[in-house]
Amino acid sequence: MSPSFKSIALSLLISTAAVNSFSINSNKRVAPLQASTTIDITGASPSFNILDKSGQAQEAEDDLNVGVLLLNLGGPEKTQDVEGFLYNLFADPDIIRLPPFLAPLQKTIALIISKRRAPKSIAAYESIGGGSPILKYSNEQAALVQQRIKSKYDLDVNTYVGMRYWYPFTEEALEQIQEDNINALVIVPLYPQFSISTSGSSLRVLQEEFARNPSFQNKFSHTVIPSWYDRPGYLQSMANIIQKELDSFSQEEIDEQLESNEIAKHVLFSAHGVPQSYIEAGDPYQEQIQKCVAGIQALLPTEQQGVKVHLSYQSRVGPIEWLRPYTDDVLPQLGKDGVKNLVVVPISFVSEHIETLEEIDIEYRELAEESGISNWRRAQALNTDEIFINDMADMIVEALEQPSQSVTEACVANNVGLVDLDLEEKGELGSAGVGGVGAVDDLTGAMRKKADERFFGRIAFVAVVTAILVEALTGQPFFGM
Missing domain, CATH: 3.40.50.1400 (Rossmann fold)
Structure with a gap:
């Protein structure tokens, strides 16, 4: 006999509170996973097994509320929002990655790039109607997934949209989730393939918010579907x-x-x-x-x-x-x-x-x-394609039946910490992608870089920052977007 909704939710709340502990540095960015970090991902994680074998929802306790958080990039809805959106984009260390000794310049560089790029970006948005439709489609996807889960599985869920670089931000979605007393949350980045610059960056925001506000983890357990490119x-x-x-x-x-x-x-x-x-x-x-x-x-x-x-x-x-x-x-x-x-x-x-x-x-x-x-x-984007929406609903319900994967576990499984360490040593600039499974074993190897690589990497970054500053003063474009 399957355990009740209430007992599962309570056990998940206890277990995830122990698993999901995060540390952030002075500028409130999540610190990269270090080689000494110990996270037990070998044992069986708790399951959101809230469905019976027939696929229909079991009789729920009144205090169990299931939520689905869809994560996406975000975009300006009108041209007046473009510069602010660009600033948020380039202030993200996963988009413009600086070595530690240049990290204090992150926001300054983001401000310069966003101001220089805003006129061209505004013209681009004007050419498609004056704003991005990404929020419109994300909201429609959320509503249709909610309806499909109800119609196929007789399961009531609340759906939320959290954007990385523009409203509604992920932080706002979490506040609403807390207000709605959600205590079992499925997190779905709307990127089929995992990338540090997309899914990974969004998961970092969740790490920060969980660390900043422990009440989130005390009130709800969660599981992440980090990628779904092969559905x-x-x-x-x-x-x-x-x-x-x-x-x-x-x-x-x-x-x-x-x-x-x-x-x-x-x-x-x-x-x-x-x-x-x-x-x-x-x-x-x-x-x-x-x-x-x-x-x-x-x-x-x-x-x-x-x-x-x-x-x-x-x-x-x-x-x-x-x-x-x-x-x-x-x-x-x-x-x-x-x-x-x-x-x-x-x-x-x-x-x-x-x-x-x-x-x-x-x-x-x-x-x-x-x-x-x-x-x-x-080929048009998927948007509200029926087969896509139905598969999303199935994927979410399957996640409720399977062992949970926390935000931290998803980052480790996708090599987020490994990429951080390797690129910090190399001194690389840019955005990131997706990862495999062997992160912990390879962390030490990623730290073994020669001193001359670090030296020349720093020289290269000084040149890059100088070029950006020259762009601001001369008006000559440095970045192509």
């Missing part, structure tokens, strides 16, 4: 959207393509890029992207059936090496190869926002057409 429903919904665009090519367009290229239709997955150094430090974002693309590709026609798949990375920032190939390099090359029929797929995003509506739809489309790619298609 069958997610893969199928992506494949369906792509297939719809593939089917839209006319016979005339297919005939035109076959005159210049032996493959009738081409699909380009454009993923958000991250610095190469993060991958080398243990960030598994690239691996998850590749596996995700392979999973979707398996549901599409093969190359022998007339569809060829390509992968590239977009949105690089700054002077350092990011994941290649770059989308703005791949498009001209495809044009040279005679590609005419192309479907571009934003693989890192589950809703429309500036990087789909402006960067892909306007900038990349213009580049593609200049390169001779005459028949352009863009």
Whole structure:
């Protein structure tokens, strides 16, 4: 016989209070996991097993409330918000990563970049209607997931949206969760692939808030779904959207393509890029992207059936090496190869926002057409796709039935501490990606860097900061976004 809702919630509250202890430094940023950190992740974690074997909710105690927190990037809803949004973005150490001796300049650099970049970003947002639709879609996703869980599982849950860089911030969502007396919380970053600069950064905020306000952990237990790039429903919904665009090519367009290229239709997955150094430090974002693309590709026609798949990375920032190939390099090359029929797929995003509506739809489309790619298609983001929403609901309920994974456990399992240590030693600038499982074993090795690497890394960072300051004084752009 399964334990009651109340007994499970109480046991989880006790266990997670013991597991989730965090330390933050003087500037309120969570300290990186150190080699001496001991976190027991070998034993079985408590389970949110609140469903019976038939899949229907058990009779609940009145004091058990289940919540679902969806985490996302956020975005300015009007042009007046753009500069503040950019400041929050670049004040995040996971976006602009400075070595410790330059860390005090973080906010100053963020202020400079946001002021310099605001006019160009405002123009970009004006080109898509004056603001980002990411909150609109996130709220719709939350409402539909809530409805689906109720209709399929007869389970009442409250859903919340917490944004990283603009309203409603994650901190606000946590306050509402506390006010609503939620005591079992499922945390879902709306990023299929785990990245330090996305999911990881959002989880750091939760770490800070849990450390700053212990009452959160005393009032509710939680579990994290750190990534879900291989979910069958997610893969199928992506494949369906792509297939719809593939089917839209006319016979005339297919005939035109076959005159210049032996493959009738081409699909380009454009993923958000991250610095190469993060991958080398243990960030598994690239691996998850590749596996995700392979999973979707398996549901599409093969190359022998007339569809060829390509992968590239977009949105690089700054002077350092990011994941290649770059989308703005791949498009001209495809044009040279005679590609005419192309479907571009934003693989890192589950809703429309500036990087789909402006960067892909306007900038990349213009580049593609200049390169001779005459028949352009863009697969829409998932938004409120029914299969996607249903799979999200199933995933959340499955998390309630499985052993819980705390915020700290999710960070350790995805190499967040390992990447921190390795990049601190190298002195790298940029944003981060996703991780594997072997973080604790590799922490010591990541700390073994030569003195000359640190020395030259610091010289490089002084040069970078100098360049940013020169940009502020001269008006010449340093970053490309």
